Amino acid sequence: MLEVKTKIIKVSQDLINEPAISEAAMLLRAGQVVAFPTETVYGLGADATSKDAVELIYKVKNRPADNPLIVHIEDINQLKSISVCEDPRIRLLSVGFWPGPLTLILPAKDPLKNAASRGLDTVAVRMPSHPVARALIRLSELPVAAPSANLSGRPSPTTAEHVFEDLKGRIPLIIDGGECQIGIESTVLDLTTPKPLILRPGRVTKEELEHVLDQEVLLANNDTLRSLPRSPGTRYRHYSPSSPVFVVGQNVSDTILNKSIRSLLNHSHQNTKFGYIGWRTVFSNYSNCVVKEIDKDRTDEFGRLIYRYLRELDDKSVAFMFVDAVPSKEFGVSVMDRLRRASTHIFQSDLELNSFILSQNKE
Numbered sequence: 001m002l003e004v005k006t007k008i009i010k011v012s013q014d015l016i017n018e019p020a021i022s023e024a025a026m027l028l029r030a031g032q033v034v035a036f037p038t039e040t041v042y043g044l045g046a047d048a049t050s051k052d053a054v055e056l057i058y059k060v061k062n063r064p065a066d067n068p069l070i071v072h073i074e075d076i077n078q079l080k081s082i083s084v085c086e087d088p089r090i091r092l093l094s095v096g097f098w099p100g101p102l103t104l105i106l107p108a109k110d111p112l113k114n115a116a117s118r119g120l121d122t123v124a125v126r127m128p129s130h131p132v133a134r135a136l137i138r139l140s141e142l143p144v145a146a147p148s149a150n151l152s153g154r155p156s157p158t159t160a161e162h163v164f165e166d167l168k169g170r171i172p173l174i175i176d177g178g179e180c181q182i183g184i185e186s187t188v189l190d191l192t193t194p195k196p197l198i199l200r201p202g203r204v205t206k207e208e209l210e211h212v213l214d215q216e217v218l219l220a221n222n223d224t225l226r227s228l229p230r231s232p233g234t235r236y237r238h239y240s241p242s243s244p245v246f247v248v249g250q251n252v253s254d255t256i257l258n259k260s261i262r263s264l265l266n267h268s269h270q271n272t273k274f275g276y277i278g279w280r281t282v283f284s285n286y287s288n289c290v291v292k293e294i295d296k297d298r299t300d301e302f303g304r305l306i307y308r309y310l311r312e313l314d315d316k317s318v319a320f321m322f323v324d325a326v327p328s329k330e331f332g333v334s335v336m337d338r339l340r341r342a343s344t345h346i347f348q349s350d351l352e353l354n355s356f357i358l359s360q361n362k363e
């Protein structure tokens, strides 16, 4: 790829007069790609109506060519040009959750003309709530196709610095709007299946969707996803750090944890660096442990920080890391979904962790 100079511009609160946003809008209109903050994660945007601009996203990210993109809108009137809008549930959901972290899979208006859908007859649409994202879409007067602004296989970026780490030299502009509030990607809800189906859980929960729709909503598991003809995103490798990630449930005792840390360190070297994300205090007894603290029972905070912390520990080349599991309810379901994909093992009990350690010792 041709190297370009990547600018990062911080934005102030006075968004409409913000030169960074007008510059970004101009770049979008010229068929370029730009990174911008949303309330979930940073996005890498391009003009969704231009095949060439959409292709550029795939090139910059090294994204598999058949993995479709979400089209971002700012005004509900933009929806008509992108999708078939007859379904009355669209209104319920847009009133209930837009602007916000919900993506809807709808029948595409003009599948062949829609470069973001990669040949599918459906399209993913989202109206983000972040003021910078909204100002950018409004000013560009375009529907904006945008995946997360990471290199394929890296965690989604939640700060402008993360985007810079991954895409420096590949894109002309990153709008720095600070840290993303939610920290994990939007809920993707398929409305083209017999029953509404969550393809990817996010900040908008199954319970909230069911409440607004007054209808049962299914949550796809890996088997459902594999059997679906159109769940492209789930076929691709999801981010997991280069070192093993062990997720530990609340029932795992500190005693067994200490024992397993000692045993894992025996395999390498006693002062080998390892990592921990969570609220337990045992880890601070190890001077070679890089601890990333998150308060207990703060699932929102866990969601906001998890990609950042996984990225930071991965960058420090820790030999392995432990992460506390959050309770699998409401938003915790989504956080656990990302942890499951990033992890090597999940241990719910002392017994499970113990037998894993024993099996390691036999090797």
Ligand code: TXA
Pocket (backbone or CB within 6 Å): 038, 040, 041, 042, 043, 044, 067, 068, 069, 070, 103, 105, 117, 120, 122, 123, 124, 126, 128, 146, 147, 148, 149, 184, 185, 186, 187, 188, 199, 200, 230, 231, 232, 233, 234
């Ligand atoms: O929060 C988010 O959704 C962020 C911000 C930037 O908006 N975007 C994001 O995009 O996470 P991306 O490309 O990383 O994830 C989009 C997901 C992928 O799993 C993709 O396969 C799926 O949505 N998707 C897109 N179009 C689809 C379609 N027509 N049918 C089924 N899945 C689709």
Ligand code: MG
Pocket (backbone or CB within 6 Å): 147, 148, 156
């Ligand atoms: Mg992504």
